[in-house]
Amino acid sequence: MDYKILGRTGVLVSNLCLGTMTFGSETEEGEAMRIFHKCRAAGVNFFDCSNNYSEGRAETILGKAIADCRDDVIITTKVSQRTGKDVNAVGSSRRHIMRSIEQSLTRLKTDRIDLYFIHYFDPFTAMDETLRALDDLVHQGKVLYLGVSNWAAWQIAKALGISAREALARFECIEPMYSLVKRQAEVEILPLAASEQLGVIAYNPLGAGLLSGKYSDRVKLQTGRLVEKEAYGKRYSEPSYYTIAERFVDYAQQLGVNPVTLAISWVQSHPAITAPIIGARNVS
Incomplete structure (x- = not known):
């Protein structure tokens, strides 16, 4: 395994990150633990x-998995997605962040989150309100580093500016969608990351x-994420994506390489x- 420094933090992380979105839903606890240990x-x-993966069950399972190796792993979790029926159980307000961090720490059975992400942009909460709440968590030692996912480049840049102006802990990592068929991040997100050492x-x-x-187009499956989950079906509904995928898979086969290996590489x-971020339903 190769390791890279995470942004400018000095922390070394493996150049593959295991995503746990399937834990507790598509993957039962026993199999999730086997996946974890296989990766370790x-x-x-x-x-x-x-905190919203499998309604919190993913955090609970991950907490059990890291119990005997907590100091050897880097874990992330997120806030801002809806976590309950209450009208305020969503967003990036100080109230929701402060309640959510305690719930995440309890489920993960840890005293700190290595990397805490704002999951989605909240248009109803002032950005400096969110950043000050996150800065408080860093000063309290409950969070070591901050991250952001699914924000536009201008939103990330604005947040970095506010953090610099107000001497607040800044975002050190971003989590965008990126693949051979979804390359929008190359336009502004990745250049921003390179410029700001994220x-x-x-x-x-x-x-x-x-x-x-x-x-x-040649293979019509009845199961799988693109078939079973409406959001993914819409996200990858463009016919050209399937044309690209077919050409890509043909190319991988010509090279004698598994297309999964080639796509991740x-x-x-x-x-x-x-x-x-790689993910799996089972060890195989």
Whole structure:
């Protein structure tokens, strides 16, 4: 396993990050633990989670998995997605952040989150309100570093400016969507990351499985994320994506390389990328 420094933090993370979105939903606890230990045996020390994955069960499972190796792993979790029926159980307000961090720490059975992400942009909360709340968490020792996912480049740049002006802890890592079929991050997000020394962990490096060879106009599956999850079906509904995927898979086969390996390696090869986020339903 190769390791990279996360942005300007000095922290070394494996150049593959295991995403835990399937833990507690598509993957039951026992299999999730086996996936975790398989990754640890391969040298992975970087694990991505969120407080809304499987309604919090992913955090609980990850907490059990890291119990005997907490100081050897780097874990992330997130806030801002809806976590309950209460009208305020969503967003990036100080109230929601402060309640959510305590819930995440309890489920993960840890005293600190290595990397705490704002999951989505909240248009109803002042950005400086969110950044001050996050800065408080850093000063309290509950969070070591901050990150942001699914923000536009201008929003990230604005936040970095506010943090610099107000001497607040700044975002040190971003988590954009990035794959051979979803390359929008190359326009502004990745240049921003390179300019500002931000770590980058990229989700959906396989295009939700599209680049794995399972899906094509020639192969119509009845199961899989693109079939079973409406959001993913819409995200990758453009016909050209399937054409690209078919050509890509054909090329991988010509090289004698598994298309999954090639797709992830392609994301890894971008100089601004710290680690692609990989995920699995089972060990195989």
